[in-house]
Amino acid sequence: MAKHKTPLLDQLESGPWPSFVSDIKQECASRAKNAKGVDYQVPADCPDDLLGVLEMSYVDGETHWKHGGIVGVFGYGGGVIGRYCDQPEMFPGVAHFHTVRVNQPSGLYYTTEFLRQICDLWELRGSGLTNMHGSTGDIVLLGTTTPQLEEIFFDLTHKMNTDLGGSGSNLRTPSCCLGQSRCEFACIDTQQLCHDLTNTYQDELHRPAFPYKFKFKVDGCPNGCVAAIARSDFSIIGTWRDEIRIDQKAVAAYVGGEIKPNAGAHAGRDWGKFDIQKEVVDRCPTGCMKFEGGKLEINNKECVRCMHCINAMPRALRIGNDRGASILCGAKAPILDGPQMSSLLVPFIKAEEPYDEIKEIVENLWDWWMEEGKNRERLGETMKRLSFQKLLEVTNQKADARHVREPRHNPYIFWKEEEVKGGWQRDIADYRKKHQK
Numbered sequence: 001m002a003k004h005k006t007p008l009l010d011q012l013e014s015g016p017w018p019s020f021v022s023d024i025k026q027e028c029a030s031r032a033k034n035a036k037g038v039d040y041q042v043p044a045d046c047p048d049d050l051l052g053v054l055e056m057s058y059v060d061g062e063t064h065w066k067h068g069g070i071v072g073v074f075g076y077g078g079g080v081i082g083r084y085c086d087q088p089e090m091f092p093g094v095a096h097f098h099t100v101r102v103n104q105p106s107g108l109y110y111t112t113e114f115l116r117q118i119c120d121l122w123e124l125r126g127s128g129l130t131n132m133h134g135s136t137g138d139i140v141l142l143g144t145t146t147p148q149l150e151e152i153f154f155d156l157t158h159k160m161n162t163d164l165g166g167s168g169s170n171l172r173t174p175s176c177c178l179g180q181s182r183c184e185f186a187c188i189d190t191q192q193l194c195h196d197l198t199n200t201y202q203d204e205l206h207r208p209a210f211p212y213k214f215k216f217k218v219d220g221c222p223n224g225c226v227a228a229i230a231r232s233d234f235s236i237i238g239t240w241r242d243e244i245r246i247d248q249k250a251v252a253a254y255v256g257g258e259i260k261p262n263a264g265a266h267a268g269r270d271w272g273k274f275d276i277q278k279e280v281v282d283r284c285p286t287g288c289m290k291f292e293g294g295k296l297e298i299n300n301k302e303c304v305r306c307m308h309c310i311n312a313m314p315r316a317l318r319i320g321n322d323r324g325a326s327i328l329c330g331a332k333a334p335i336l337d338g339p340q341m342s343s344l345l346v347p348f349i350k351a352e353e354p355y356d357e358i359k360e361i362v363e364n365l366w367d368w369w370m371e372e373g374k375n376r377e378r379l380g381e382t383m384k385r386l387s388f389q390k391l392l393e394v395t396n397q398k399a400d401a402r403h404v405r406e407p408r409h410n411p412y413i414f415w416k417e418e419e420v421k422g423g424w425q426r427d428i429a430d431y432r433k434k435h436q437k
Contacts, residue, residue: 003045004052008059024051027128038123042093042145046127049093050143053085071098071146073153077208079164080149096146097127101165102139102156103198106191107178117160125152137175137217137226138165169376170208174198176218177225179238185310186220187238187323188351194218196355201362210366211373211382221319222305228328228342233379234362235328235342236351240320243300244309250316251276251296261312280309325351327361329391330380340380343388345395347402361395368394 006021013019027047035044043049053064066086072079081099088095102118118139122128127143134140144152156162165173174197177183179190197216198205204214217228220238228235253259254274261274276296281289288302289309296316298309310317327349328342349357365379368391373382383391392399 003048004055006051006055009051009055021051024129031128040123041125041148041151042127042143044093046093046097046143047129049091050097050127050129053087053091053094056087056090065097071149073149073164076164076206078167078170078206081167083143094143097143098146098149100126100141100144100149100152101136101167101173102141103163103165103173104133104137104139104175106176106194106198107181108133109178109181114160114162121152121155121160125155135231136165136167136172138173164206166205166213168208169210169212170206170214171201171204171210172213172215173205174216174218175226177220179218179220183220184314185223185307185319187240187319188218188220188236188325190218190220190238192353193236193351193355193358196353197359200359204366210370212376212378214366214369214379222307223311228331230331230341231333232331232342233329234365235331236358237326237328238323238351239305239326239348240323241348242320242322244298244303244320245318246296246298247316247318248295251313252294254313254316255294259313259315263311263314276313280312283308324348325358327358329365330378330383332378332380335378336376337381337384340384342380343383343405344402345391345397347400361397364395365391 009021012021024047028045028051031038031040031044031047057064064086066084067082069082071082079101081101083094083097083099085091085094085097118141119128119130122130122141122144125144125148126141129142131140131142141152153164156164174194176190176194177186179186179188181191194216204210214234215232216234216236217226217232218236219226219228222237222239224230224237228237250259254261255276257274261279276291281291281296285306285308286302286304288299290297310319325348326344327346329345330340331342332340346361351358369379369382372386373379377385388403389399391397392403
C-alpha cells in the first residue's frame with residue numbers, strides 16, 4: 001500500500017501516454033514485495049517518499065529540493081549531481097537523492113548483460129529508477145545517498161568497465177548517432193570519432209575548468225539524429241563535397257510507382273500517386289533540381305545538403321563519395337541570452353583518425369573561451385559578445401561566404417585604417433593634397 005496519498009500525481013496516469021508516475025509506483029510495489037529478500041543500501045521506501053515530495057511540490061507550487069553542497073567521488077569534479085530534500089523529517093527516504101551520470105556507449109549500443117548489471121547495481125545501491133537517456137545523452141541513475149557514491153563508482157569502473165559522465169562547468173559526455181554501423185547516409189564514422197574524443201579529453205570531462213558546460217555531438221549526416229546543430233557547443237555533422245549520385249533507372253521506378261517513396265514510410269496512408277515535381281523538385285530549398293524528359297538533374301554547386309531528395313528517393317539518390325564533416329559552434333538552450341543554433345565554422349574537413357585537425361580547432365577554441373568567457377557563459381554567448389570574426393581568428397580559419405548567416409541589415413560599412421591594405425584614409429588624404437595644389 002502506498003505510504004503517501006498522491007491525488008494530483010494520479011491524474012498524470014489518466015492520459016493515453018506512458019506515465020513516469022506509474023513507473024515509480026511499480027518500483028514502490030517491487031520494493032515492498034522484495035523488502036525482506038534484498039539488502040537495499042538506501043532506504044527501501046525511497047521511491048515512495050519521492051512520490052510524496054513531488055505531490056507536495058505540486059500542492060505548494062514550489063520545489064522541495066534544495067542546494068546542499070557539492071558531492072562526488074574522489075578525484076572527480078563532475079558526474080554526480082547533488083540533491084537534498086528540504087523536508088528530510090517528512091520524507092527520510094529522499095533526504096539524499098543524488099543523481100549519477102554514467103558515460104553511455106557511442107551510438108547507444110548495449111549488451112543485455114550490461115543492462116542487467118546496471119539495473120542490479122542501481123536496485124541495490126540506488127532508488128531503482130533510471131533515465132535512458134536524458135537530454136545529456138548519459139545513462140542517468142536517479143536517487144542515491146552520499147555513502148553509496150564511492151561504492152557505485154567502484155562497481156562501474158572495476159566490474160563494468162565504464163565511467164561517469166560529465167556535469168558542471170566541464171566537457172559533457174560526447175554523444176553521437178549510430179553512424180555507419182547501421183545508417184547508409186552516414187558520411188563519417190561517428191562512433192569512432194565520439195569514442196576518440198571521449199578518451200582524449202578525459203581530464204576536461206572529469207575536472208571542471210571551463211566558464212560553463214561544453215558539449216560535443218556528432219551527426220553522421222545532415223539529417224541530424226542527435227540534433228547536434230541545436231544542442232551542442234561543438235557540432236560535427238557529416239557531409240560530402242562532390243556530387244549526389246543519381247541512378248536514373250531508380251528515378252524512373254519511383255515516378256512509375258514501382259518503388260515507394262520515403263523508403264515506404266507512408267505505405268499505410270493513401271498519399272496518391274508519387275509526384276516527383278511537387279514532392280521533390282519543388283521542395284528543394286535552393287531550387288537546384290529539375291526533372292525534364294524523364295531525367296533528374298541537380299546543380300550540385302547550389303545544393304545545401306538538406307537531405308530531402310535523398311530521404312524521399314533513397315534508392316535513386318545517394319550521398320557523394322568525397323566525404324567529411326562540417327564543424328559548427330555555439331548552440332545552446334535559453335540560459336542567459338536566449339536559444340541559439342550553431343554557426344558554421346569549418347565548411348568541410350576530413351574526419352579521419354587520429355582527428356588531429358579537429359582537435360587543433362577544439363583546443364584553440366578552448367584556449368580563447370577559457371581566457372575570455374565570463375562565468376556561466378556558454379561558447380555561443382562568448383561568440384555573440386566578442387564576434388564571429390574573433391572566433392575565426394583564434395581557430396585560424398579564413399573567412400568564407402558560407403559563414404554569412406543572413407544579409408546585412410545595415411548598408412553602411414565602416415573600416416579601420418589598419419583593416420585595409422594601404423589605408424583608405426591615407427589614400428584619401430594623399431588624393432586631396434594632390435588635387436588641392
